[in-house]
Amino acid sequence: MSSSPENYYIGIDVGTGSVRASLVNASGKTIAASVQETKTWRDPLNSKIFEQSTTDIWDAVGRATKSCLKASGADPSSVKGIGFDATCSLAVTDFDGAPVCVTKGKGIGEKGERNVILWADHRAEEEADLINGTGSIVLDYVGGKMSLEMEIPKILWLRNNMPPERFSKCQFFDLPDFLTYQATKDSARSVCSLTCKCSYVPKAGWQKDFFKQIGLGELSDRDYAQVGVREGEEALIAGMRVGDGLSKKAAEELGLVEGTHVGSALIDAYAGWMGTVAARYRENGVLSPVVPSLEESGHRLAAVAGTSTCHIVQSPKGIFVNGVWGPYKDPIIAGWWMNEGGQSSTGQLIDFMLTTHPAYAELVQLGKDQQKNIHVVLQEILERLRVENNAESLTELIKDLHLYPDFHGNRSPIADPRMRGSIVGIELDDSLVDLARTYQATLLAIALQTRHIVDTLNVAGHKVTSIYMSGGQAKNRELMQLFADVCGMPVVLPEDSGGAVVLGAAMLGRFAAESEAGAKGREGQAERLWDIMVEMTPAGDMVSPRCSPREKKLLEAKYRIFLETIEIQKRWRKEMETALTEEV
Incomplete structure (x- = not known):
């Protein structure tokens, strides 16, 4: 058993088919890790349907966290912060947090296990088409066309297929925000989830006319209580403290201490950006002496490659790119903008x-x-x-x-x-x-x-000069060489291809733990978070074009x-x- 007074941080990554937990120290070294499988329900008669369960996911979170503690021998009190990331899936509960069924049929809207519409679910095609015909300003911030994988088309589908009296009792979460809610019972939402997936417009917030136009006027009529941030309230930037930390119940379920700081969550691809782009790199076995700056991050594209692939790049000013999501303001680094490209199936x-x-x-x-x-x-x-x-x-x-x-x-x-x-x-x-x-x-x-x-x-105006990989595909060296040769730029591979995303989540936990209690982390967030990323990100190996x-x-x-x-x-x-x- 370890008796070291060292501080630790836990990252929780909820992917498409599993939950991964990692216990890391302040230098980013993984002390222990655990992967627990999760369930996905498919409709044999409809290939568009993918559903999951927050109960099943949270059970896996608990098992993974306790497994890390057991394997490491770390005292729960030495874990100072916890961070979450997850797929951009829609989680639906009532206002007490009980799961609400999203499966089409008589039981939809009642309490039920299958309460998550997975990101890959394509049931909301008609709703997305309706939204894309509005000409609303919200479309300007998703590359001109909203994907049916985003949350508002899915919420509209539920509105169209659920009895009104049941719909009115629902809360809607992007899955990363559900996890911080389950951990703290504080319904605060993250800038990342709201701007990237929920039509929350940078600088302007919710668009009342848009929701009324598409048939979701109930959201604005109820001051957005169902989606968690009312008019005039602020969403949380990455790593800011959520509520008062772990609730007593969540602490027991995770094997941690009540009040352990919880950082505002990220969508999994954005956690992958955090866990890779601040890395130094080795070329032909020689470590580059250059310590990357925040400004350099704007030239590094993070490619988070698993079941699908997300491509994320940061810029000091908003850049509008046709067919590419964003620009999103403040999804991770305060004052910076991000665009997100992607491949639905890789x-x-x-x-x-x-x-x-x-x-x-x-x-x-x-x-x-x-x-x-x-x-x-x-x-x-x-x-x-x-x-x-x-x-x-x-x-x-x-x-x-x-x-x-x-x-x-x-x-x-x-x-x-x-x-x-x-x-x-x-x-x-x-x-x-x-x-x-x-x-x-x-x-x-x-x-x-x-x-x-x-x-x-x-x-469109970005200046990408290198690609920083994470996810399972980074293990395929031949594919990585193809990326370098086809794109004509170096590809940097993380030290742990499967651990980069969850490392990003752990960084959120550290940021929350080290924030001043009053500010909860907003002041000076950009510089402090970048410094944490540089300190905790292991060096990667560079694959240069060679064709x-x-x-x-x-x-x-x-x-x-x-x-x-x-x-x-x-x-x-x-x-x-x-x-x-x-x-x-």
């Missing part, structure tokens, strides 16, 4: 392309026989094929195979949930060789779309084809719609 897409291929079972068995990860097996097959075909690069090996990756719609910069995937160049082949080629085409497609987002940001001139020409051609594929799909869709509307 890790999920890789898994789908592998598991649905006829040769997948053979691949899994080969991995077991060779005691190797299946991705390693695929890379070895690809390298053998490259040599056999006398190809200089893997790009040359798949030069005639073109995959477009929007199997689950496009988040940015097209901002069109109707976009779909396509593959050109398929052969009459269901072998392991074909699976390997398809896998490589999938990785390249993800990299090409990343460039599309980076190019769009820079054309030959020959491969660079192929990649440029692939990118032109990628862009052309988008226009072809739009034109084909228009032709089919025209055919349906023309008179016979």
Whole structure:
């Protein structure tokens, strides 16, 4: 058992399928970590539906936190602060915090376990279309078009499908804010969640006319009590103290001390930004002597890559980018603005392309026989094929195979949930060789779309010169090299690819713990939070572009084809719609 007086901080990251907790010290070193699975309900007759449970999620939070304490031997009193991040999913409760069912049917709006509409849920397509036809100022701050993955379309869907008397009894939370509410019983909301996902306009706040126009006038009529910040109240900037810290009940559930400071939460991708962009980097094993400044952060794009991928960049002034969310003011650093791009399906897409291929079972068995990860097996097959075909690069090996990756719609910069995937160049082949080629085409497609987002940001006024990765995909070195080669800029990989997001959450806990009691953390937030990030972020490894001139020409051609594929799909869709509307 440890008897050290060292202070610790706990970060809680609620991802799409699990909860991760990390106990870290003031230098950012992970002392203990725990991952606990969570449940997701799908509708077998409707692929758009993804639902979860705050009860299940909070139980996992408790198990993960207690597991960290047990593994580390740390005394609960040595944990001085706790921070949360989560997916941008909609959590619904009554005003006592009891979960309210969001499943369509007779039970909707009553107390029930399934009370979270997951970020990936696409049920609110009609509601998003209605919102996007309003011309409201709120659309200016989401790239001109609101995604059906955001919270207001989902709340409107509930308003349209729930008895009015039940709807009026609901509270609506972006999931990160629900976690701080569950921890403290204080319903304060974060700037991050409200501005990024809930149509809270920078400097102007809630837009009463907008809510009335779309049929959610009840929110404004009740002074926004259902969404947590009334007119004239301030939302909390990242890390500011929430309420009086952990409630007695939450402290017991987490194994911590009542009153432990709780920092205002972040959406998971933004926690990934916190846990990566302040890193120094090693190039060829040599650590750069430069300590990054807050100003340098504006040139570093954080790419948080898991089931989906989010791309976040900061700027001292608001930059409007068509098809890219934002600009959002103060979501993390006070006085700074952020834009957020994204790919709806990346890790999920890789898994789908592998598991649905006829040769997948053979691949899994080969991995077991060779005691190797299946991705390693695929890379070895690809390298053998490259040599056999006398190809200089893997790009040359798949030069005639073109995959477009929007199997689950496009988040940015097209901002069109109707976009779909396509593959050109398929052969009459269901072998392991074909699976390997398809896998490589999938990785390249993800990299090409990343460039599309980076190019769009820079054309609009950003000056991105490097990409800082976090999430599971950062472990795929071949994919990271593709990012560097396709985007023409270095990619920095975190020391712990799976721990960068939860480290960002732990930083929120430290900021809350070190804030002065009266101010709760607003004064001087930018400089103090950045200093914490620099101190706690481990150095990362830089992957520099290294493709030959020959491969660079192929990649440029692939990118032109990628862009052309988008226009072809739009034109084909228009032709089919025209055919349906023309008179016979």
